Amino acid sequence: MRSAWVRGAGALLATAALVMTSACSADSESDKTAAKSGGKVNLTFWGWAPGYDKSVAAFNAAHPNIKVTFQKTASGSAGGYSKMLNAVKAGNAPCLAQVGYESLPSFAAAGALENVAKYANAVKGKYVGWTWKAVSVQDQVYGIPLDTGPEAMFYRADVLKKFKQPVPTTWKQFAEVGKAIHKADPSVYLTTPPSDGYDFAGLTWQAGGRWFGTEGGTWQVSIENPQSRKVAAYWQDLHDAKVLKNTPALDTAWIADADKGHIVSYVGAVWANTLLSQNLKASAGKWAVAPMPQWEEGGKAAGNNGGSSTAVLKGCKNPEEAVEFADWFSSNTRSTENLIKNTGIYPAATDALSLPAVNQPSEFFGGQNIYDVFKEAAANTDTNWQWGPTMTQVEADFTDGMKKANSGGGSFADALTGTQSKTLSAMKAQGLTVSGS
Structure with a gap:
């Protein structure tokens, strides 16, 4: 899951100046002794x-x-x-932590994760295959996958109807609808531009591009690939036409505008459904969900934005019990039903995908079973996407570039070029073998 609660990327200790934070409730050696003697094991979980x-x-x-x-x-x-990584460095980290798939390679590169393959591999078959790869590096396993972030289009059905506009099925039509609505009422915008690296990554993912890869021990960096450039040119055209509301998606101002019908749609991941339903009180029942607009008529490709693991941090004294909890957290029916309802996850545990919680209508979304849309999106998402090992840097540089583009101080293409160059430099500075395309 990645959302207003999870707008983060990993950190690489060698490139960051880490400020020591106070430790709290780290798992102790006494817990290990208690486990061996049949006493209670105490685990701490940060998230x-x-x-x-x-x-x-x-x-x-x-x-x-x-x-x-x-x-x-x-x-x-x-x-x-940063707090998690500082705690690992200080030797007083908790056993368990919420770590997004995008950040796990950075944690691994920092030596901040415990290899729990000895205990975790026994439950590997419970989970969607690509999510297990997301918590693993070769034969090492660092935690248990929790969810994925298939993307779709959330939209105000009532506002589209008011302006007599169709639900867009292609990106071309999406732009046409946006321009028509804004022309009819300049206070209404179809959407906001992508504001950070993960928003843009999801759009590139859907378009068939990849930002990172590995071959023969070498990292390939291709943030500025043809698909990314196509996405950048598309949003640049909408920006230049002044039909986008320049507000970061899902922040307080965005919520207020969306509730009033001044922002009509949001292309994003499944986890947003809970955030919308809990915050958009005035427009409850007026929202709906449709597949992401496609680059080609009749296409079905989807992107992914998010997905988290329950990772076991380095130094955990009770890795077996930590894995026991993490597996229960991700696959137990009571837990997953709660997390679907209150966290907005799309489960990584295959059995959880048939639970009633993902097969029932939503009052907020006008009686629609929105998980039908996300099931289709998940089935049409390329599962070969790979995250890089310096995502804190990537996210910071990309977000800076997007801010400049949205304020007129640069372009979306500039954000790609700058991030590509800075990423190559950052990875080389870490001693990684890297090539760029």
């Missing part, structure tokens, strides 16, 4: 997503010999990941 605490409470009620304490941190990009 920020809503609903996590409820699943932790349910686990504790059903497992008298393991107690998990959930401690809420800032989201990854707001300091949560």
Whole structure:
């Protein structure tokens, strides 16, 4: 999951000046002794997503010999990941942490994860194949996958109807509808531009591009690939036509505008459904979900934006119990039903995909079963996408470039070029073998 709660990327210790943070409730050697003597094992879990605490409470009620304490941190990009990495460096990290798939390679490169393959491989078959790859590097496994982030288009059905506009099925039509609506009422915008690297990555993903790859021990960096350039040119045209509301998606101002019908759509991941339903009170029942607009008529390609693991941090004294909890957290029916409802996840556990919670109508979305749309999106997402090892840098540089583009101080293409160049430099500075295309 990545959202307003998870707008983050990983961190690479060698490139960051880390400020030591105070430790709290790290798992201790006494817990290991307690486990061996048949006593209670105490595990600490750091994360920020809503609903996590409820699943932790349910686990504790059903497992008298393991107690998990959930401690809420800032989201990854707001300091949560730095706090985790600092704690690992100081030797007082919790056993468990919420870590997005995009950040896990950075944690691995920093030596901040515990290899728990010995315990985790026994449950590998429970999970969608590509999510297991997302928590693994070769034969090492660093945690248990929780969810994925298939993308679709959220939209105000009532506003499209008011302006007599169709639900866009192609990106060409999406632009036409946006221009028509804004011309009819200059206070109404179809959408906002992509504002950060992960928004843009999801769009590139859908278009068939990839930002990173590996071959023969060499990293390939292709952020400025043809598909990314196509996406950049598309949004540049809409920006230049002044039909985009220049507001970061899902922030407070965006929520207010969307609730009033001044922003009509959001192309994003499944996790946004909970954020929308919990915050857009005035427009409840007026929203709907459709597949992402396509580059070609009749296409079905989708992108992915998000997906998290419950990772086991380096130094965990009770890795077996940590994996036991993480697997329960991701696959137990009571936990996944809670996380679907309160966190907005699309489960990585295959059995959870048939739960009633992902097969029922939503009152907020006008009685639509929105998970039908996301099931189709998940089935049409390229699962070979790979994240790079310096995503904090990538995200920071890309977001800076997008801010400049949206304010007229640069272009979307400039954001690609600048991020490509800075990423190559950052990876080489880490001693990585890298090539760029």
